[in-house]
Amino acid sequence: MQVPLEIAFHNIEHSDRAETQIRDHVARLEDIYDRLTACRVRVDQRANNTNQTIPPVVRIEISVPGFKDIVVAHEPDRLQRRFQRPDLTNAIHEAFRIAERQLSEFKEKLANRTAVMMHEAANEFAGQVAEITPGEDYGFLLNKEGGMLYFHRNSLLSGDFDRLKRGDYVTYVEEVGDTGPIATKVRIKQKNGRD
Incomplete structure (x- = not known):
């Protein structure tokens, strides 16, 4: 990436383990598409979570050259429907699962568009x-x-x-x-x- 990875924690205590998980996931994103220019990840505990039942929101912004940013924000209610006791690890994995899918779809569309352009040039x-x-x-x-x-x-x-x-x-x-x-x-x- 041209810009170093940005990781921010808001209304939640910083976790070295969570940061390591995020860095591992971002490395996988770079394996999917090696032309990423920037990636920003924000972990935010939006609601009062005194009983530890509401998972944080993980927001991911992926910048690719020449196109709009790919943005993923996985909301707590979706995690609560998917997992019995969702936690920070679930929130990170789920947000990056969606980001990987969106980035793969973007890469495929880009490849198809390039193939069409090359086909036209040949004709x-x-x-x-x-x-x-x-x-x-x-x-x-x-x-x-x-x-x-x-x-x-x-x-x-x-x-x-x-x-x-x-x-x-x-x-x-x-x-x-x-x-x-x-x-x-x-x-x-x-x-x-x-x-």
Whole structure:
């Protein structure tokens, strides 16, 4: 992690054993996803607990680069339904069980999204604007085989449709439309070769 682990105890006495458990769980989170930037854990005894029957709340905030924090806060009433005599250890294990599941789901979504992006890049072709009719919302691209592909204004992902002109270089993804092949995900290529 880029930021050291933060562990705080509020309205409850600090416990070395609990801190060790938390550090072990955070190490497992890092094994699941090694790009964590920060993790904050707060153990809080919210209610008056003179008879030791209400477990503390364990709140975990996991920071990952480029996305919203993953936040887990396991409430005492859920622990009381799950365990006969819930304690701090139960609260820690249960909160981190949920955090591990959420982080695994996040990692899987990220992998699927990356796979889709890589798939699109593999299916991307270079072409050239062949026809643009002023005042219309569509045009035609010249593909690598010399054929014409229809594309709509809404297919343009980068650049200004109204400034397109014949001969502009583009990249596109070819898909099958209602009337045959069409160009989608069209991006204008700059003269230096970059999008």
